Amino acid sequence: METDTLTIEPAEPMTRDDLKADRPTWCPGCGDFSVLAMYQKFLVDRQYPQEKIATLSGIGCSSRFPYFINTHSVHFIHGRIIPFATALSLTRPELFPFVIIGDGDAFSIGGNHLTHAARKNVNLNVIILNNQVYGLTKKQTSPTSPLGFRSKTDPWGSRMTPVNPARQIIGAGATFFARASAANPKHLIQMYERMSAHEGFSVLEVLSECVQFFKGSFDGASSGKGGDFVEIGPDHDVTDEGAAFALAEKPFPGVFGVFHEVRRTTLNEMEQENIRAVAPAELQRPTVDKLKDSFNRLT
Amino acid sequence: MSNPSSISNSVIRIAGNSQDGIQSVGTMLARMAGRIDMDVMTYMTIPSTISGGPSIFQVHMGTATVLTPGDLADVLVAFYQHSYENHIESLRDGGVLIYDDTHVDPDLDALRQRRITPVAVPMTALTVETVGGTGTQKGKNIFLLGLLTRVYRLDYDKVAALVKEQFRGKDESVVRNNLLALEAGYAYQIGDVGSFFTFDIKPESGETNVTMTGNQALAYGAIAGGIRFGAGYPITPWTEVMEILRRELPRYGGTFIQTEDELAAIAAAIGGAYGGTPSLTGSSGPGISLKTEALGFAVMSELPLVIIDVQRGGPSTGLPTNVEQSDLSIALNGSHGDAPRVVLAAANVEDCFYIMIEAAQIARRFSVPVIVLSDQALATRLEAFPYPNLDSLVEEPSLNLATRESHKPYPLDAPTHHAPPGTKVVDGRYPTITGLEHDEYGNPSGSAQMHTRMTHRRSDKLRRLAAELPPPEVYGAKDARTLLVGWGSTCGVIRSVVDQSITSGEPLAALHLRNLNPLPPSLAEIFAKYDNVLVVELNEGGVNGCGQLGRLLRAETCQPQIRGITKSDGGSFRVSEVLERVRGILESTRRPATL
Numbered sequence: 001m002e003t004d005t006l007t008i009e010p011a012e013p014m015t016r017d018d019l020k021a022d023r024p025t026w027c028p029g030c031g032d033f034s035v036l037a038m039y040q041k042f043l044v045d046r047q048y049p050q051e052k053i054a055t056l057s058g059i060g061c062s063s064r065f066p067y068f069i070n071t072h073s074v075h076f077i078h079g080r081i082i083p084f085a086t087a088l089s090l091t092r093p094e095l096f097p098f099v100i101i102g103d104g105d106a107f108s109i110g111g112n113h114l115t116h117a118a119r120k121n122v123n124l125n126v127i128i129l130n131n132q133v134y135g136l137t138k139k140q141t142s143p144t145s146p147l148g149f150r151s152k153t154d155p156w157g158s159r160m161t162p163v164n165p166a167r168q169i170i171g172a173g174a175t176f177f178a179r180a181s182a183a184n185p186k187h188l189i190q191m192y193e194r195m196s197a198h199e200g201f202s203v204l205e206v207l208s209e210c211v212q213f214f215k216g217s218f219d220g221a222s223s224g225k226g227g228d229f230v231e232i233g234p235d236h237d238v239t240d241e242g243a244a245f246a247l248a249e250k251p252f253p254g255v256f257g258v259f260h261e262v263r264r265t266t267l268n269e270m271e272q273e274n275i276r277a278v279a280p281a282e283l284q285r286p287t288v289d290k291l292k293d294s295f296n297r298l299t
Numbered sequence: 300m301s302n303p304s305s306i307s308n309s310v311i312r313i314a315g316n317s318q319d320g321i322q323s324v325g326t327m328l329a330r331m332a333g334r335i336d337m338d339v340m341t342y343m344t345i346p347s348t349i350s351g352g353p354s355i356f357q358v359h360m361g362t363a364t365v366l367t368p369g370d371l372a373d374v375l376v377a378f379y380q381h382s383y384e385n386h387i388e389s390l391r392d393g394g395v396l397i398y399d400d401t402h403v404d405p406d407l408d409a410l411r412q413r414r415i416t417p418v419a420v421p422m423t424a425l426t427v428e429t430v431g432g433t434g435t436q437k438g439k440n441i442f443l444l445g446l447l448t449r450v451y452r453l454d455y456d457k458v459a460a461l462v463k464e465q466f467r468g469k470d471e472s473v474v475r476n477n478l479l480a481l482e483a484g485y486a487y488q489i490g491d492v493g494s495f496f497t498f499d500i501k502p503e504s505g506e507t508n509v510t511m512t513g514n515q516a517l518a519y520g521a522i523a524g525g526i527r528f529g530a531g532y533p534i535t536p537w538t539e540v541m542e543i544l545r546r547e548l549p550r551y552g553g554t555f556i557q558t559e560d561e562l563a564a565i566a567a568a569i570g571g572a573y574g575g576t577p578s579l580t581g582s583s584g585p586g587i588s589l590k591t592e593a594l595g596f597a598v599m600s601e602l603p604l605v606i607i608d609v610q611r612g613g614p615s616t617g618l619p620t621n622v623e624q625s626d627l628s629i630a631l632n633g634s635h636g637d638a639p640r641v642v643l644a645a646a647n648v649e650d651c652f653y654i655m656i657e658a659a660q661i662a663r664r665f666s667v668p669v670i671v672l673s674d675q676a677l678a679t680r681l682e683a684f685p686y687p688n689l690d691s692l693v694e695e696p697s698l699n700l701a702t703r704e705s706h707k708p709y710p711l712d713a714p715t716h717h718a719p720p721g722t723k724v725v726d727g728r729y730p731t732i733t734g735l736e737h738d739e740y741g742n743p744s745g746s747a748q749m750h751t752r753m754t755h756r757r758s759d760k761l762r763r764l765a766a767e768l769p770p771p772e773v774y775g776a777k778d779a780r781t782l783l784v785g786w787g788s789t790c791g792v793i794r795s796v797v798d799q800s801i802t803s804g805e806p807l808a809a810l811h812l813r814n815l816n817p818l819p820p821s822l823a824e825i826f827a828k829y830d831n832v833l834v835v836e837l838n839e840g841g842v843n844g845c846g847q848l849g850r851l852l853r854a855e856t857c858q859p860q861i862r863g864i865t866k867s868d869g870g871s872f873r874v875s876e877v878l879e880r881v882r883g884i885l886e887s888t889r890r891p892a893t894l
Contacts, residue, residue, distance in 0.1 A: 018727060022742060051723040066731045067742060072720035074573060075733040076566070077596050083530070083563035087570030087578070088720070090554055091528050095574075095720050113566075116559035271556070274549040283552055288693040290550055291523055295686060298509045299334065 031182030031208030058105035062129035079110030118172035166248035176202035221253035232257030308361025310369030315378030320440035325356030333510035333683025342368030366791030445484020513677030518543035520655025525694035527553030528571035575719030581607030595634035603662035621869030649684035765817035776806030
């Protein structure tokens with residue numbers, strides 16, 4: 001079905017300027033700036049064809065990404081970008097789709113989709129910008145807000161156990177999970193590389209501070225602010241799910257790096273298998289002839 | 300008694316349990332009718348219990364036009380006492396009752412009073428004897444098929460060929476046993492009953508018919524219309540459509556996925572459409588309710604999408620296995636804000652096929668979501684219709700990724716034609732597709748002027764489509780003072796009502812609406828010619844007695860003579876029922892006002 005009509009042009013490398021779009025409207029100091037800058041740098045490093053990159057998001061501060069990056073982009077509805085991106089990944093395998101969502105999209109309104117995409121092992125990169133608060137709507141409790149967090153919906157402090165992203169996503173069956181921080185761009189870009197190199201459902205959680213409504217939330221992971229950014233050591237076996245869960249249990253701010261990476265048949269491969277099971281000659285036959293076969297059986 | 304030895308139409312109701320294979324015998328009968336160029340329409344009930352239970356399959360077949368599954372049966376086949384007791388009232392006076400005398404003990408006096416001919420057939424015993432089964436009920440339905448072949452003097456060889464096809468791929472002994480059962484049924488001596496029912500077999504036209512259900516027609520119509528991606532979640536009575544597409548689409552290089560929920564299904568379908576693949580989702584009422592937020596995104600982002608709604612009784616979980624036309628309002632209006640979408644409703648099984656091709660074309664041309672309404676009655680009903688001219692109908696989808704110099708996804712001076720990802724844009728400005736109100740490039744815009752212009756731009760699609768639609772045709776008597784208006788699966792019933800009215804002294808006319816949003820032009824002018832405009836639909840009449848379409852037509856045409864004929868009993872209209880309701884309304888309007 002694919003008819004690529006692109007003409008071959010002298011390849012000029014894509015630059016960060018090519019990828020710049022509107023000036024981000026995030027609050028000054030927001031962690032998302034760094035995530036965006038490193039996303040652009042990563043895309044430039046990889047030199048994906050610009051027209052084949054798709055930046056896909058849901059709703060929230062972080063989901064404003066599409067307006068600030070000059071790629072084919074989608075600003076979808078709250079919670080549902082993962083099934084949207086699943087379809088794009090299945091039907092247009094030559095593209096490079098990146099899903100960028102917040103903790104509300106990922107773990108609250110879209111939680112069902114995240115767990116099922118992990119289970120099905122959709123070939124997709126999902127970057128979750130976790131700021132542990134609803135920022136766009138001005139400080140309500142998010143599913144990752146820590147115990148005791150005072151918000152406008154929990155003025156007495158949150159009493160609900162927060163989601164543990166690593167445990168939840170690995171538990172759901174994701175074949176890649178890594179953790180990074182907006183405050184450590186050098187490490188972040190390494191994680192982009194690792195995530196994009198993985199075939200299968202890849203989730204990268206990025207701690208990205210909301211300076212307006214949860215200032216200082218991630219100081220504990222920032223060496224510049226008296227904290228400690230602890231990277232996962234080389235002894236960690238990323239294929240050992242038990243070891244990954246053990247890392248996930250480390251108290252906040254936890255550890256950073258690749259928790260888990262295994263190879264399992266992707267949904268894309270399974271669906272392609274269904275098409276490949278059709279004889280090549282049959283696939284090539286015109287639609288009208290195949291439909292006639294079906295209709296002839298119904299006479 | 301007049302001599303009924305030659306008849307044009309007959310209604311057969313087979314009543315038994317769902318595990319007796321009455322559905323497959325009914326289907327074979329319908330397919331046989333289609334093959335010998337008869338009209339046919341079927342009706343079945345599905346037990347709402349999981350493990351089966353009482354079920355019926357009704358076949359209306361004939362050499363004259365068949366527009367409905369039939370009001371009353373000419374022949375009732377009762378497998379069990381409960382089948383007899385629950386359905387004897389559905390047999391017309393003077394009809395024939397065929398019953399399995401192993402299980403049924405009919406009230407012969409009552410039958411005599413109604414001039415019903417009882418025919419006792421030891422179906423179970425003879426089948427077991429023939430096939431040699433031990434206690435198994437298998438083959439009983441095929442025995443019955445043989446019996447009906449004899450009763451209706453159908454071509455035995457053609458029926459036998461059908462039975463062989465039915466069991467193609469099965470073990471040879473299965474085929475042999477079923478042919479034995481067929482033969483035994485055909486050979487069974489049933490006296491002179493056969494003389495009641497000899498069809499006027501018209502010479503075969505040589506044209507081929509196809510016989511299928513509405514759900515099959517929707518699925519194959521989608522493929523013919525170029526749909527190559529879909530996503531859905533199981534829900535009765537939509538499920539069969541997704542099962543067919545799941546099985547068939549890979550043959551066409553496409554994919555249909557079962558998602559984790561209804562929200563994911565429409566989100567995936569929109570994702571497929573964004574990628575440039577003609578895409579579809581569908582459901583029944585509860586699922587459609589869940590999909591409406593994302594539907595609004597498809598409207599706002601102007602992506603082409605086809606959404607099938609196989610309606611069932613509502614609200615909430617409602618009546619999952621019954622028919623109702625109560626999703627018109629959600630199809631027209633579901634989703635927040637001004638969210639113009641196209642709504643089409645299939646009139647019959649044949650139309651289910653053609654309407655899908657049309658829906659896919661409209662979605663593509665106008666870059667808009669199109670909702671196709673079917674219903675439970677169409678979903679499970681078999682109809683025979685002329686083999687479509689597939690060569691001229693089939694759309695071979697292609698993905699256009701031609702490089703563009705520059706690209707505005709939402710130009711104010713032209714319709715939207717999206718550049719799917721993979722499209723190179725030479726001026727380097729790539730589009731954003733968004734649910735926020737936006738400017739021509741898809742950047743967020745809160746400007747009052749932009750919202751006004753973009754809102755108008757989106758609703759303009761409906762105005763452009765409406766301008767293309769021909770005024771609807773009126774069916775029936777030219778001098779009629781009363782017009783019946785209908786939509787969806789009641790089309791055939793309403794036409795039958797009109798046909799029967801011609802001889803009744805109060806001739807009626809009918810108008811069937813296939814395009815429900817936008818409506819076709821000239822409706823107000825047409826309605827103004829009639830004293831009464833009665834909107835016949837399977838939903839609730841509300842405060843003023845008008846159903847969902849009736850209220851819409853009142854609002855759109857401002858014609859005060861619009862009234863409703865509605866019902867919500869989970870069944871389709873019977874012809875006699877509509878005639879009676881029409882007469883009732885006409886009488887009440889004629890009655891002089893008293894002080």
